[in-house]
Amino acid sequence: MNTTLERKEVKESANVENQNDQRSVKISVRDLDLFYGDNQALYQVSLDIREKEVTALIGPSGCGKSTFLRTLNRMNDLIDSVRINGDIHINGNNIYQSKDVIELRTKVGMVFQKPNLFPMSIYDNVAYGPRMQGIKNKKELNKIVEESLRGAAIWDEVKDRLKSSALGLSGGQQQRVCIARAIAMKPDVILMDEPTSALDPISTLKVEELIAHLKKDYTIVIVTHNMQQAARVSDKTAFFLNGEVIEFEQTDQIFSMPKDSRTEDYVTGRFG
Numbered sequence: 490m491n492t493t494l495e496r497k498e499v500k501e502s503a504n505v506e507n508q509n510d511q512r513s514v515k516i517s518v519r520d521l522d523l524f525y526g527d528n529q530a531l532y533q534v535s536l537d538i539r540e541k542e543v544t545a546l547i548g549p550s551g552c553g554k555s556t557f558l559r560t561l562n563r564m565n566d567l568i569d570s571v572r573i574n575g576d577i578h579i580n581g582n583n584i585y586q587s588k589d590v591i592e593l594r595t596k597v598g599m600v601f602q603k604p605n606l607f608p609m610s611i612y613d614n615v616a617y618g619p620r621m622q623g624i625k626n627k628k629e630l631n632k633i634v635e636e637s638l639r640g641a642a643i644w645d646e647v648k649d650r651l652k653s654s655a656l657g658l659s660g661g662q663q664q665r666v667c668i669a670r671a672i673a674m675k676p677d678v679i680l681m682d683e684p685t686s687a688l689d690p691i692s693t694l695k696v697e698e699l700i701a702h703l704k705k706d707y708t709i710v711i712v713t714h715n716m717q718q719a720a721r722v723s724d725k726t727a728f729f730l731n732g733e734v735i736e737f738e739q740t741d742q743i744f745s746m747p748k749d750s751r752t753e754d755y756v757t758g759r760f761g
């Protein structure tokens with residue numbers, strides 16, 4: 490039987506280097522610890538997220554999934570008590586050494602659990618970010634808005650009501666407009682924190698189809714409580730428990746042949 494140390498080494502090498510992976514590493518996380526004041530929420534997280542793949546983060550409530558997701562675009566910086574050790578490189582740049590957090594959040598977009606559109610028209614919601622970046626030309630904005638709404642598979646549903654309030658759309662439509670708003674910033678990476686948990690099954694299916702489509706162009710990291718969803722949409726899955734990554738592997742392996750008994754217990758519904 491392996492010692493704890495040997496198990497840790499096996500786990501870490503599986504997390505960070507898999508010879509079968511052809512795609513290049515987009516996000517590299519090493520030895521990441523995160524504290525809220527005196528409480529540690531993440532322990533020595535090390536993993537590589539590859540470009541144009543969907544990576545799902547699963548695990549029981551409070552295990553650190555959302556905390557980890559938020560480290561990837563420094564959203565935790567907004568919380569005073571947070572302290573972080575370790576490194577995160579995106580496209581080879583150490584994001585905690587860079588001063589330009591706005592640029593980081595442009596490149597690493599985020600979609601939240603509940604749609605959070607502004608109380609303005611559909612058009613203005615999607616054009617908001619590009620306008621903030623200084624794009625004023627009407628034709629250029631029209632093009633960005635149309636391409637983003639098409640990219641989020643909602644153009645046909647809203648093209649005749651672009652000037653109407655975005656808040657008049659259904660929850661599922663609003664969530665796809667949120668995705669369009671993220672796409673309008675031309676990100677590299679899209680983070681999704683339980684993006685379908687407030688949606689009905691049909692809207693959920695549409696967002697899942699959209700995720701499958703988006704991964705042609707974007708690297709996606711998604712937190713989900715729904716294990717069928719992780720199995721349906723993701724290429725890789727990381728299982729978190731008590732702030733640690735217990736196992737990070739190809740999704741089909743996590744669900745059919747997990748290496749760690751704790752992963753198996755979780756994916757077979759024995760706890761969580």
Ligand SMILES: Nc1ncnc2c1ncn2[C@@H]1O[C@H](COP(=O)(O)OP(=O)(O)OP(=O)(O)O)[C@@H](O)[C@H]1O
Nearest residue numbers: 525530548549550551552553554555556557568714
């Ligand atoms: N803003 C915060 N201030 C202090 N502690 C926090 C804060 N946010 C999260 N925590 C703590 O960090 C730990 C991890 O929480 P986190 O929300 O990341 O877990 P999670 O796996 O995403 O949970 P859930 O699935 O319920 O959303 C928990 O113990 C939580 O109480």
